[in-house]
Amino acid sequence: xxxxxxxxxxxxxxxxxxxxxxxxxxxxxxxxxxxxxxxxxxxxxxxxxxxxxxxxxxxxxxxxxxxxxxxxxxxxxxxxxxxxxxxxxxxxxxxxxxxxxxxxxxxxxxxxx
Amino acid sequence: xxxxxxxxxxxxxxxxxxxxxxxxxxxxxxxxxxxxxxxxxxxxxxxxxxxxxxxxxxxxxxxxxxxxxxxxxxxxxxxxxxxxxxxxxxxxxxxxxxxxxxxxxxxxxxxxxxxxx
Numbered sequence: 001x002x003x004x005x006x007x008x009x010x011x012x013x014x015x016x017x018x019x020x021x022x023x024x025x026x027x028x029x030x031x032x033x034x035x036x037x038x039x040x041x042x043x044x045x046x047x048x049x050x051x052x053x054x055x056x057x058x059x060x061x062x063x064x065x066x067x068x069x070x071x072x073x074x075x076x077x078x079x080x081x082x083x084x085x086x087x088x089x090x091x092x093x094x095x096x097x098x099x100x101x102x103x104x105x106x107x108x109x110x111x112x113x
Numbered sequence: 114x115x116x117x118x119x120x121x122x123x124x125x126x127x128x129x130x131x132x133x134x135x136x137x138x139x140x141x142x143x144x145x146x147x148x149x150x151x152x153x154x155x156x157x158x159x160x161x162x163x164x165x166x167x168x169x170x171x172x173x174x175x176x177x178x179x180x181x182x183x184x185x186x187x188x189x190x191x192x193x194x195x196x197x198x199x200x201x202x203x204x205x206x207x208x209x210x211x212x213x214x215x216x217x218x219x220x221x222x223x224x225x226x227x228x229x230x
Contacts, residue, residue, distance in 0.1 A: 038215065040216040040217075042158075042217070044158075049208055049220035049221065049222060049223055050158065050208075050217070050220060051220075052213070052216055052217060052218050055213070055214065055216045061218070093157065093158055095158075095216070095217075097214070097215035097216055100160075100163070100172045101160055101172075101174045101175070102148075102160040102163075102215065103160065104157055104158040104159070104160070105157075106157050107157045107158075
C-alpha cells in the first residue's frame with residue numbers, strides 16, 4: 001500500500017498570511033504514460049463531508065477559490081493557501097489515486113493564529 | 114444537482130450485520146464508479162471499497178475484505194454496502210462518494226455505524 005504522510009499535523013496562520021501543507025507518498029504517484037500525478041487534496045470542515053479542492057496534484061476543482069494551489073511531483077506535494085481567510089479553517093487531506101487501496105494522509109488541522 | 118443520500122446506519126453488536134444504502138440523483142448513476150469511504154470518530158479518512166459502473170468489478174480495503182460486500186442497482190440508482198462480522202473498529206461515519214477520475218468528486222453527508230455491545 002502507498003503510505004501518505006502529511007506535515008505538519010496542525011498549523012496556525014494569521015489571516016491574510018500564507019499557509020503551506022506538505023504531503024509525501026511512500027512511492028511515486030507519477031504515472032509515466034500520461035505524466036500525471038495521481039494526487040488530490042480535500043478540505044473537511046467540522047460536521048461536513050470532505051470537499052475536493054485539487055486533483056492531478058495542481059488542477060483546481062471548479063468553484064475552488066484561486067488562493068488554493070497545489071504543486072509537486074512524484075513523491076512530494078504541497079497545498080498552498082496564498083492568503084488565509086477565516087472560512088479556510090478546516091482539516092486538509094491529501095489522497096493518492098495511483099493504485100488501490102486508495103490512501104489518505106492523516107490530515108492537517110489548519111487554524112487561525 | 115448531484116445528490117448522494119446514505120441510510121442504514123445505526124447501533125449493532127459485535128459480530129452483527131448491517132446494510133448501508135446510498136440513493137443517488139442528479140447524474141447518470143450507471144455511468145460512474147462509486148466508492149465507500151469511512152471516518153472513525155475524530156480520525157482520518159479511509160477508503161473502503163469501490164464498484165465499477167456496471168457492477169462487474171469491485172475492490173476492497175484489506176481491513177474489510179471477506180466481511181463487506183459492495184453492490185449496486187442501476188435501475189434504482191442505489192449503491193449498497195453489506196457489512197457482516199462487524200467489529201468495534203468498524204465504528205465510523207460511512208460516506209458514499211462518486212468517482213471523478215478516481216478522486217472523490219461528490220460526497221454524501223454520511224451515515225454513522227456504531228459497533229458496540
